[in-house]
């Protein structure tokens with residue numbers, strides 16, 4: 260075991276992108292390196308998809324080209340995020356072992372012709388991946404430019420689940436490990452319903468398309484298994500790399516809030532969290548969702564800085580319509596990632612491709628080369644980023660945390676037999692975060708079992724699958740003075756999908772002081788009203804018939820429909836803190852009103868006047884708060900400013916107020932304050 264934590268080997272904020280030199284001649288490499296230097300690039304990721312170029316035939320390697328480009332980069336001071344090149348198999352491997360192709364839920368095998376064509380459980384794939392990772396580590400483990408290992412690429416991007424016979428065998432082993440005996444499995448899966456009893460392990464299959472709704476616990480276990488199968492693949496490479504290069508940090512690039520993989524568990528085994536973020540340029544408020552994604556990234560490793568490993572300099576090419584980023588938006592979106600704890604900014608990719616699937620995807624260096632707008636803007640950004648060096652290593656200060664729980668996400672989205680398919684875990688999480696964002700509170704992510712140290716408020720938008728440990732952690736938090744807010748359809752079933760005795764909210768019953776008599780989803784064409792002290796708001800999607808204990812205060816009631824007059828939002832004093840239950844799915848305005856109530860009662864500042872384009876986040880080290888003030892909109896915004904703050908981007912001391920132009924940004928350094936700096940909007944043009 261290394262005594263010091265493995266970290267990215269770079270003495271600056273990272274700046275660069277994916278690099279595919281094997282698509283270009285060596286003359287172009289020399290131009291690349293020159294322009295990279297001019298743009299402040301200090302690290303690139305390669306050779307991610309180059310296995311066929313590195314091992315053109317089984318056991319025959321061609322390292323020469325990679326040797327040359329790595330040396331050229333390093334001679335020019337550019338470090339390497341070195342991929343193990345295992346993101347996609349060479350054709351010879353697949354043709355020799357056609358059984359390693361992944362299969363979809365309807366039994367179709369996926370073909371060669373794109374990338375990631377492998378079954379995660381395939382023994383042949385695993386053996387070859389380990390072999391390739393070892394070959395890379397032995398060849399380049401001592402290269403002075405090696406700053407980080409980049410394992411695979413975006414696990415699960417194209418194939419995250421496989422239903423093939425090999426996956427079925429692996430699934431059975433996973434189930435044996437989880438349940439021990441067939442009786443244990445039969446009991447867990449509730450097989451007496453619809454005649455599902457198994458009499459032999461090999462009768463169990465991956466949940467392929469069946470005549471009707473599948474067994475919910477089988478579906479849920481398949482989600483868990485599939486995430487674990489991919490995690491095993493990751494661990495396999497980590498083990499090889501740690502053996503050969505014990506001091507080099509490892510990562511794999513995540514895909515923000517990605518449903519299919521439990522990133523808490525992935526983050527546990529790697530050294531650095533990295534993320535690929537592609538907010539939709541056509542969406543003027545995509546930064547709001549990005550703020551939750553980044554909140555998750557910084558939280559996955561306990562608040563440690565993470566790294567934005569991919570983003571787009573302008574348009575993507577995988578959407579139906581790929582709109583470019585307006586001038587200035589590359590900068591403000593990149594600074595947003597840094598604001599939220601990323602120690603750098605990287606793009607897909609350095610040079611725009613001339614051919615292949617991604618030739619229309621923007622890059623730092625566009626098809627027009629140095630003249631391209633993306634180069635001008637990314638070059639300016641690279642140089643500007645150097646002024647933000649003081650923020651490197653600092654951590655984001657958040658008072659609010661949002662529970663991200665993959666089991667509940669899977670449970671409420673993999674299963675066909677639910678009160679409503681409209682109550683979606685991810686939409687709920689995003690709506691709750693959006694309300695908090697509008698009120699001026701960036702959120703961290705937390706597991707349902709904590710730790711919750713340092714937070715004032717913990718919100719759980721939807722904890723469909725719950726257990727006693729979660730309830731104990733949330734209760735202890737409120738006992739100690741914290742505010743807990745639990746959302747609808749929480750505490751419904753246990754980890755084997757069995758409804759809690761007495762119904763929802765199961766283990767949270769005592770904490771919340773309520774019982775759910777019936778879930779009462781709304782028809783698609785229905786909207787009900789919910790009345791709060793701040794006004795009447797629209798309830799869409801979902802309501803619940805709840806009954807409250809005597810010590811519960813009702814903060815909102817249903818104002819129409821069958822539940823007219825019944826409690827909709829409740830709060831109860833719990834120890835030194837309080838516990839809220841929100842039983843409905845309010846529109847943005849209604850949720851903002853509820854959370855304003857929550858924050859005010861918790862003594863946390865909430866903006867009176869909201870502007871969706873204003874994004875304020877503070878990173879801090881021991882002495883200094885670095886408050887990023889970002890305007891994601893096209894109209895100027897004015898905010899108040901802590902006394903004596905200096906803008907790191909301009910070097911100027913800022914007066915009492917700061918006006919940010921369209922897509923403007925400031926990074927205010929001020930002595931670290933006791934409370935998290937909270938900037939008020941003083942004017943808005945909305």
Ligand code: GAL
Pocket residue numbers: 412413416535537569571575576577607617620
């Ligand atoms: C990512 C992927 C990259 C590139 C990029 C384009 O998902 O990791 O290789 O395809 O998307 O946006």
